[in-house]
Amino acid sequence: MRLGHLTIHPVIDGYAVMEPEGIFADVPAAALQEEGLLNVDGLLEFPFGGFLVLGPEERTVLVDLGAGPDPGFFPFTAPRHGLLPGALRAQGVDPADITDVVLSHLHADHIGWATVGGDVYFRHARHHVHAEDWRYYVDGDSHPSIRAHLTPLIDQVNLWEGPETELFPWLNLHAAPGHTPGSAVAILHSGQERLVLVGDLLHTPAELRQPQWHGTSDWDRDEAVFQRRTWRAYCRENDAPLVGPHFPDLRPVRVET
Numbered sequence: 335m336r337l338g339h340l341t342i343h344p345v346i347d348g349y350a351v352m353e354p355e356g357i358f359a360d361v362p363a364a365a366l367q368e369e370g371l372l373n374v375d376g377l378l379e380f381p382f383g384g385f386l387v388l389g390p391e392e393r394t395v396l397v398d399l400g401a402g403p404d405p406g407f408f409p410f411t412a413p414r415h416g417l418l419p420g421a422l423r424a425q426g427v428d429p430a431d432i433t434d435v436v437l438s439h440l441h442a443d444h445i446g447w448a449t450v451g452g453d454v455y456f457r458h459a460r461h462h463v464h465a466e467d468w469r470y471y472v473d474g475d476s477h478p479s480i481r482a483h484l485t486p487l488i489d490q491v492n493l494w495e496g497p498e499t500e501l502f503p504w505l506n507l508h509a510a511p512g513h514t515p516g517s518a519v520a521i522l523h524s525g526q527e528r529l530v531l532v533g534d535l536l537h538t539p540a541e542l543r544q545p546q547w548h549g550t551s552d553w554d555r556d557e558a559v560f561q562r563r564t565w566r567a568y569c570r571e572n573d574a575p576l577v578g579p580h581f582p583d584l585r586p587v588r589v590e591t
């Protein structure tokens with residue numbers, strides 16, 4: 335899609351299949367069914383991946399990196415995976431062309447291609463991460479596999495602090511702690527037009543109608559609900575579409591008024 339002088343392509347890395355309890359805590363199956371979220375086997379199916387943003391001055395940005403090539407690293411079963419390099423190639427983009435990587439948060443299904451075999455995969459890119467997530471997942475010792483996976487990034491990481499940072503005149507990052515301590519929302523803008531990349535504040539558009547649903551993997555479930563409500567209101571007030579890396583086809587939606 336186009337947003338003024340920006341071009342945005344969804345890049346899908348794979349498709350996950352999992353029990354509903356893996357995503358939604360304490361939400362009755364009937365409610366999920368009513369929102370059309372379950373397949374014929376009563377399971378959730380959803381894509382994972384990121385967003386390629388072609389900006390001015392040859393800035394080539396990737397927001398979130400999918401689950402990567404190693405199924406042993408995945409937090410779910412994914413019959414189809416490892417698709418991200420091909421999705422970039424389809425847009426004429428080589429990994430060495432990526433100038434900036436933005437990580438919405440440091441869960442495994444968003445950082446997969448950060449490193450491969452201990453080497454940084456996007457070798458020319460600065461990787462922008464909120465410092466709270468880096469402290470929790472990399473400096474801390476509670477998530478050893480994530481720590482090991484991201485440690486090689488250390489010389490290419492830009493840890494940003496506080497509530498907001500402007501990466502470029504057309505890309506701002508906002509802290510939205512809840513799903514993880516340092517979850518970030520990215521806002522792309524051109525003139526009055528905006529696109530809001532919400533990361534995993536929402537896994538499905540259905541949570542715009544059901545922001546109170548608790549997420550199984552939310553670090554602070556009440557804060558996550560607060561952030562969902564806050565960003566739903568922001569998108570409604572600004573008439574801005576939003577999208578997350580697990581939305582169907584990674585396509586933006588608008589908040590129904």
Ligand SMILES: [Zn+2]
Nearest residue numbers: 441443444534
């Ligand atoms: Zn995720």
